[in-house]
Amino acid sequence: MNSAVYLDHNGTTLLDPRVLQAMMPYLSEQHGNATSRHVFGRGARQAIDHARGQVADAVGAHPSQVIFTAGGTEADNLAICGIPATRPNGQIAMSAIEHPAVTRPAFAMRSRGHRVAVIAVDHVGRVEKNHLDAILEKPTALVSVMLANNETGVIQDIAGIAETTRRHGAFMHTDAVQGLGKIKLDFTALNVHAMSLSAHKINGPQGAGALVLDKRVDIQPLLHGGGQEKGLRSGTENVAAIVGFGAACELIRHELVQRTGAVRQLRDQLELGLKALGAHIFGAASSNERLPNTSFFAFPEIEGETLVMALDRKGFAVASGSACSSDSTEPSHVLLAMGVEPELARGAVRVSFGAGNSRQQLVAFLQVLENELQRLKRLTAVAV
Amino acid sequence: MNSAVYLDHNGTTLLDPRVLQAMMPYLSEQHGNATSRHVFGRGARQAIDHARGQVADAVGAHPSQVIFTAGGTEADNLAICGIPATRPNGQIAMSAIEHPAVTRPAFAMRSRGHRVAVIAVDHVGRVEKNHLDAILEKPTALVSVMLANNETGVIQDIAGIAETTRRHGAFMHTDAVQGLGKIKLDFTALNVHAMSLSAHKINGPQGAGALVLDKRVDIQPLLHGGGQEKGLRSGTENVAAIVGFGAACELIRHELVQRTGAVRQLRDQLELGLKALGAHIFGAASSNERLPNTSFFAFPEIEGETLVMALDRKGFAVASGSACSSDSTEPSHVLLAMGVEPELARGAVRVSFGAGNSRQQLVAFLQVLENELQRLKRLTAVAV
Numbered sequence: 001m002n003s004a005v006y007l008d009h010n011g012t013t014l015l016d017p018r019v020l021q022a023m024m025p026y027l028s029e030q031h032g033n034a035t036s037r038h039v040f041g042r043g044a045r046q047a048i049d050h051a052r053g054q055v056a057d058a059v060g061a062h063p064s065q066v067i068f069t070a071g072g073t074e075a076d077n078l079a080i081c082g083i084p085a086t087r088p089n090g091q092i093a094m095s096a097i098e099h100p101a102v103t104r105p106a107f108a109m110r111s112r113g114h115r116v117a118v119i120a121v122d123h124v125g126r127v128e129k130n131h132l133d134a135i136l137e138k139p140t141a142l143v144s145v146m147l148a149n150n151e152t153g154v155i156q157d158i159a160g161i162a163e164t165t166r167r168h169g170a171f172m173h174t175d176a177v178q179g180l181g182k183i184k185l186d187f188t189a190l191n192v193h194a195m196s197l198s199a200h201k202i203n204g205p206q207g208a209g210a211l212v213l214d215k216r217v218d219i220q221p222l223l224h225g226g227g228q229e230k231g232l233r234s235g236t237e238n239v240a241a242i243v244g245f246g247a248a249c250e251l252i253r254h255e256l257v258q259r260t261g262a263v264r265q266l267r268d269q270l271e272l273g274l275k276a277l278g279a280h281i282f283g284a285a286s287s288n289e290r291l292p293n294t295s296f297f298a299f300p301e302i303e304g305e306t307l308v309m310a311l312d313r314k315g316f317a318v319a320s321g322s323a324c325s326s327d328s329t330e331p332s333h334v335l336l337a338m339g340v341e342p343e344l345a346r347g348a349v350r351v352s353f354g355a356g357n358s359r360q361q362l363v364a365f366l367q368v369l370e371n372e373l374q375r376l377k378r379l380t381a382v383a384v
Numbered sequence: 385m386n387s388a389v390y391l392d393h394n395g396t397t398l399l400d401p402r403v404l405q406a407m408m409p410y411l412s413e414q415h416g417n418a419t420s421r422h423v424f425g426r427g428a429r430q431a432i433d434h435a436r437g438q439v440a441d442a443v444g445a446h447p448s449q450v451i452f453t454a455g456g457t458e459a460d461n462l463a464i465c466g467i468p469a470t471r472p473n474g475q476i477a478m479s480a481i482e483h484p485a486v487t488r489p490a491f492a493m494r495s496r497g498h499r500v501a502v503i504a505v506d507h508v509g510r511v512e513k514n515h516l517d518a519i520l521e522k523p524t525a526l527v528s529v530m531l532a533n534n535e536t537g538v539i540q541d542i543a544g545i546a547e548t549t550r551r552h553g554a555f556m557h558t559d560a561v562q563g564l565g566k567i568k569l570d571f572t573a574l575n576v577h578a579m580s581l582s583a584h585k586i587n588g589p590q591g592a593g594a595l596v597l598d599k600r601v602d603i604q605p606l607l608h609g610g611g612q613e614k615g616l617r618s619g620t621e622n623v624a625a626i627v628g629f630g631a632a633c634e635l636i637r638h639e640l641v642q643r644t645g646a647v648r649q650l651r652d653q654l655e656l657g658l659k660a661l662g663a664h665i666f667g668a669a670s671s672n673e674r675l676p677n678t679s680f681f682a683f684p685e686i687e688g689e690t691l692v693m694a695l696d697r698k699g700f701a702v703a704s705g706s707a708c709s710s711d712s713t714e715p716s717h718v719l720l721a722m723g724v725e726p727e728l729a730r731g732a733v734r735v736s737f738g739a740g741n742s743r744q745q746l747v748a749f750l751q752v753l754e755n756e757l758q759r760l761k762r763l764t765a766v767a768v
Contacts, residue, residue: 004423011425012417012620020411027404027589033396037692038701039388041395070454070591073609073619101618104608112496200620205411207454207591207622222606224488225457234485235457236396236584238591241622308421317422 004315005361009201009354010150010178010294011319015244016203016355022247023205026240034237035226044239051246058249059176059197060186061212067229068242071209072177072198074222076101076144078211078233079173079194082219083142084114090141090170091115095127095156096337101196102144102175114141124285125154125338132164140170147179147190151321151334151350152283153294155183162191171217177201177209181252182260182291193217199241203355204248208241263353264292266362270351271295273366277373280344282335293354298347302376307349310372316365319350388699389745393585393738394534394562394678395703399628400587400739406631407589410624418621419610428623435630442633443560443581444570445596451613452626455593456561456582458606460485460528462595462617463557463578466603467526468498474525474554475499479511479540480721485580486528486559498525509538509667509722516548524554531563531574535705535718535734536667537678539567546575555601561585561593565636566644566675577601583625587739588632592625647737648676650746654735655679657750661757664728666719677738682731686760691733694756700749703734 006014026047032040034048048068056063069075080102084092092106096118106116117135120128127145136143143165148155158174165172173194179185181202187195194217199208213219213232225234252259271281279297283290298304304320311318321332331345351365390398410431416424418432432452440447453459464486468476476490480502490500501519504512511529520527527549532539542558549556557578563569565586571579578601583592597603597616609618636643655665663681667674682688688704695702705716715729735749 006415006424008417008420008422008424011420012415014413014415015411017412023411027399027407028401029398031390031396031398033392033584036392036395036701036703037689038392038696038703040390040392040701070458070622071619073607074454076609077607077618099609100611101609104618108604108608198620200417205622205624206620207625220492223457223461224492225460225483225485227484234461234488235455236582236590238454238589238622238625240589241591241625305421312422317420317424319420319422 004317005365007316007318007351007353007357007365010350010352012200012206013203013354014356015205016248016251018251019204019244019247023240023244026243032239034239035228044237047239047243048237051242054246054250055197055210058185058253059180059195059212060188065187065212065215067211067213067232068237069209069211069233070207070238071200072175072196073101075196075198075209075211076175077105078219078222079196080105080142080144081109081222083171083173083194083217084109085112085220086218087141088113090139091117092142092144093117093119093132093135093140094144095119095146096121097125097149097334098144098146099150099175099177102146106144119145121337123339124288125149125152125283125334126288127156127161129160129164132161136164136168136170140168142171142173144173144175147174147176147185148183148291149334150178151332151348152296153178153291154283155179155289155291158190158192166191178291181256182293184256187212199245199248202248202252205241205244207238208245210245259355260292263357266353266357266359267293267295269359270362270366277370282338282340282348294350294352296348296350298344298349299373300344300347301380302347302373304346304348306376307372310376311368314368314372316368319352321348388701389749391700391702391735391737391741391749394734394736396584396590397587397738398740399589400632400635402635403588403628403631407624407628410627416623418623419612428621431623431627432621435626438630438634439581439594442569442637443564443579443596444572449571449596449599451595451597451616452621453593453595453617454591454622455584456559456580457485459580459582459593459595460559461489462603462606463580464489464526464528465493465606467555467557467578467601468493469496469604470602471525472497474523475501476526476528477501477503477516477519477524478528479503479530480505481509481533481718482528482530483534483559483561486530490528503529505721507723508669508672509533509536509718510672511540511545513544513548516545520548520552520554524552526555526557528557528559531558531560531569532566532675533718534562535716535732536680537562537675538667539563539673539675542574542576550575562675565640566677568640571596583629583632586632586636589625589628591622592629594629643739644676647741650737650741650743651677651679653743654746654750661754666722666724666732678734678736680732680734682728682733683757684728684731685764686731686757688730688732690760691756694760695752698752698756700752703736705732
């Protein structure tokens, strides 16, 4: 067992032991293929249907609106490729701070004749609504704006953006992967046509996600085959992972307030300490809503990657820039879109709290951070 | 725990307890996102790389040729959509007996300008090579022929088909999902460019598969995003499932001969009993190579679906037609392609043996089958 302190819960989370317990029968004696009609298959089918209800309940949706996928990236790709595919002439509009799971399929759709428009964000990372209005003057198939940013934690006014989008006759998708389990989500109130979710960000298993979809939206599947998920996502269902996703959703439905209160306390205390050490905290304007567990910050003249590695050696796992593009040493596209100077952006480090983190760990982290900052500043001074 | 006898191993298999044991650390304390650079992420990355070696070793491939996916359907879709995408004018040729995970993406590619050609099979279910030759006279992007059919178990001469395909400058894909773990597979000897695999058919977990790909083949990804799997399959890796897939491959590498010997004995004994009861066994010509575990048969005037349900009530789980199209009551497209009369095809029932099946179970099965056949024949007689 790894003894390091895990502070990267926006990257992935530890599987909740209660979730694992719910999954175990489907990793042992219950092993049906959910498309089979015999007793084993029917057991798998029932387990999936139960999980579908749990996921729907957690986000204020109807079970029939939940399409299970292998994860958040697949859910995003399904929406970004599948919805415009039925509207050949419409552009795809997305914010400048989307996850690559949205931006890259959008750009891939250019080869199928779709224009891509990028909606600017302001200096605290919120979508510029005037810019959205201007973009929507062209025929638009789909607008995609993430509910909460994975790096900064900044939360968008999705219901407002959806209203504007609908007024222009376009469909609205939101990547809510980082929102689920951290803030209350209500598919109906958000008024979007499609919403992506992922299990492994909420102490559920890797390998399960969902696209919650308004059934009136015409969509083309990404994966063709046996016709699972009403033909919208073929492939033998990963029953254990789906059951785990359902169980994890059930838990957040009951524990959301308590969980978010706990991480918010840690995050606020962290940021007091960070400011005392001279950090710049991104997106932290008092007027700005952020996820309660996330802090994205930089120290001038300290490279983020270097600091992450130094903290790793001292037993603290944090992320630099986006954890989802490990091979990249470019500064975060999110920060650049917010107008942050590339030099400061290169210093970006993300701490994201979650289940299992304690005040004690936080105190130890701040102490180690202070020591490492001093050491790195001395090294920088020598190097110059 | 379900006490029914499971005779549907081509549908899915029970997770081997040793495989589950290998997965457990990644379902509990080891929970990194493999793209993260901290100690948790590096642990996940190493586990995936180890599994990649195990999968490669099991099929005579190089680890760098293994692209992990969420399953066999995704691997098929990646090949069928991704390879022709780089060859806009080439047709897609596939056999008439492919799985829907091949046929449906192929037909979907027609909307992107690709012609689809269907290669006929003979009465025992083998590809008509003359027909393939004729089809290949037109410019062809990709030929896809499954290694072993999921319903009949009939094995194709993939190396021979690949040679013909290569001579015409096309790429060759084989869906080897049903072959893995049942016969020896050698990617290099098969001489194909791409081969699909699935973990849950070999006592591994649901949620993992692979496309084994000759790196010289230009291919477009299906899932765009964080750039995992060298950009060919984005999305957070399902570490536990991939580890399980690797472990299951390692086991078949050591146990293949013993396992196939055991199921072959059961299958041969089953077929003696079936013939004595008057069954027609599909694809069972003595000249025809079949998977050692699979028997696909029909009794004249007994509907397959009815027989499957009757056997299910008596505690025996078998499949009718293809287990992968549960909502369909059409006769098997595989049998129709082989020239079987629709009336006989509607009687088709599949028994597929695997780990845990015993001679005792077989004896009991044959007895119950005989009773149910008599009962159903009486009912039919009354109905007439």
